[in-house]
Amino acid sequence: MNAALKLLGKRALENGTKSPNSENPYRCMVSVKQKNGKEKMKEDYRPIPPGLSDNDAEILKRVRRKAYNWDQKFRCCCFGMRFGWSAILGLIPLIGDGLEVLMSLSLIRTASKVDGGLPNRIYLWMVAYIIMDFAVGFIPVLGDFFDFAFRANTRNAWLLNSYLTEKGKVLLARKITDEKGKSMPVPDELWPQDQDVEQGVESMRMVEPSSRTIAAVPPALTPAPKRAMPPPGRTLTGQARDPRDR
Template sequence: MNAVVGILGKKAFGRLKDKGVNTNSDNPYTEKVPVHNNRGEIVKYKERERPIPEELSSNDKAILKKVRRKAYKWDMSFRCCCFRSRFGWSFLIGLIPVIGDFADLLMAMYLIKSAAKVDGGLPPTLYARMFWNVMVDFGIGLVPFLGDIVDALYRANTRNAWLLDAYLSEKAKALRSGQVEDESGHSLILPGELRVQTDSRGRRPDVEMAMTQGVTPVHASRSQRQNRR
């Protein structure tokens, strides 16, 4: 499974580059969509939550939504009339000398910990990049005053939310086909751990089935897929 997760991680980095996403300033939680009149002309734009791929498990959907929402709240929820750039609670908390910087660090690490709870975990390269973003943000914030201003513009939480978004988007794409291609063009079947589904209460049917039938969760997931076929 580690090989498949690693491949999806590499594809996630490529996805961000190909899509031209600005991971520092693009809103990870909401998007603007055009509203057309009867003649098909765009009359305005409305804001809505970014859609979440249907192929993902209930667990992955909930985590992606949570990370997106908190990243926006902590990095981009406020706007000052004096300048156009947005900022969030992370910037305000960071203004408190020393204590604020460490509190901001704990908040960012909490977000990474939440993201790592996706089914199958995060690719090591993706996790390392998230950690690096947080450490850079923390280091910048230690510089008195000027560091706080730059910190507000760096937005480590937003960067990490986009990394998770790209990874889960690639994962959803692989779930649709049931496989993923490596760099050599060879197709690898997705492990059962990446196909786990949860119900509205957060329970995992494959694990419950495994406990009652005496099989591993992976085998249970395969049995479910065979039954659906």
């Protein structure tokens, strides 16, 4: 894989693994200015990192929403702890754990549809979270509590968020630098497919000459003028026709 992609994946892991899995990946509290000039905190959708294409932004929204529904959609009235459909399915022996894995794999499948795909490091970490959650989930009682606290889907959502944040910075700056400050070329895989359309630049394409030989077109034939019909009783040679020949 390209060295720039590896570097981008490494940076995303450094930040993505630090994000707490208890934080809501889908919504957050934002400050809204009221008419009287005062500011009020209001829950709203988490903003999309700048610099991303429409496809990457939509993929990030879908992954955030899935992770929230599967890990934090409901709140426990007794302990105030949030949980989702993943924890509910985990209570069903065997079948619930299998359905939970399928749900988590569908989240990774959605995340891999970003422009250029996911770096290998990010992809392997996402799979490792699911395997860890699935393995411990087989332990009775303890596995259910671990599922409540671990939240593999939320962790994967934050990994994708971290990677796309780093990707957006690179696309805005149009360059990427390593730890030593050395500039590296931006891989073509990071650019959206419709970059020429977004930038208003018409793509230049080299047209290869055709190997076919153009056949010579024959000149148009001028139709011969119609000959006048001879008068009755005359042949084309101008001699009189014998009436007995009729």
